[in-house]
Amino acid sequence: xxxxxxxxxxxxxxxxxxxxxxxxxxxxxxxxxxxxxxxxxxxxxxxxxxxxxxxxxxxxxxxxxxxxxxxxxxxxxxxxxxxxxxxxxxxxxxxxxxxxxxxxxxxxxxxxxxxxxxxxxxxxxxxxxxxxxxxxxxxxxxxxxxxxxxxxxxxxxxxxxxxxxxxxxxxxxxxxxxxxxxxxxxxxxxxxxxxxxxxxxxxxxxxxxxxxxxxxxxxxxx
Numbered sequence: 001x002x003x004x005x006x007x008x009x010x011x012x013x014x015x016x017x018x019x020x021x022x023x024x025x026x027x028x029x030x031x032x033x034x035x036x037x038x039x040x041x042x043x044x045x046x047x048x049x050x051x052x053x054x055x056x057x058x059x060x061x062x063x064x065x066x067x068x069x070x071x072x073x074x075x076x077x078x079x080x081x082x083x084x085x086x087x088x089x090x091x092x093x094x095x096x097x098x099x100x101x102x103x104x105x106x107x108x109x110x111x112x113x114x115x116x117x118x119x120x121x122x123x124x125x126x127x128x129x130x131x132x133x134x135x136x137x138x139x140x141x142x143x144x145x146x147x148x149x150x151x152x153x154x155x156x157x158x159x160x161x162x163x164x165x166x167x168x169x170x171x172x173x174x175x176x177x178x179x180x181x182x183x184x185x186x187x188x189x190x191x192x193x194x195x196x197x198x199x200x201x202x203x204x205x206x207x208x209x210x211x212x213x214x215x216x217x218x219x220x221x222x
Contacts, residue, residue, distance in 0.1 A: 010034035163217030
């Protein structure tokens, strides 16, 4: 029996990148594509606000095709689910067996994904689920993952951390109430280097703006 063809939900951030790394070290799975929702108004990765151009460079560095799912902004749950149903049908046509996610501990998010994939023929898998996030954050950094904070919730962490490197100093600077992997939405990242990429994705810092209650640090292809 061959490896199970697997599609990976890809946010462009560190958890997705580390999930790809984990899957490539698991002989049961073959990752055949990345799936990302794109804010069609801003032409950026939804929530992470990463330029679509950088997403494509990232996918090229991972040597994988990226399925870009265009969604409106704002996007209703009904619109989102319609786009996802179309992607699931495509996955079935392409003989994909598993749909992987980089979720860590939010039970309601996992149950939602499991419910939506029930009876579709695709098996949801969660390769890094349940890991201690303090240990996992340090494992990512020690393993060579490099990422920048692209979006932060200033109600949870300091706005001054926007644009910072995801490194040991950042972990020290986070308040004790913040999850070190940002799993509760404290921050989102863009992964630009690591063992899951054939080469780094060069970036430089752009402007930092506040919008809709969040602080966004733009990254520009270097």
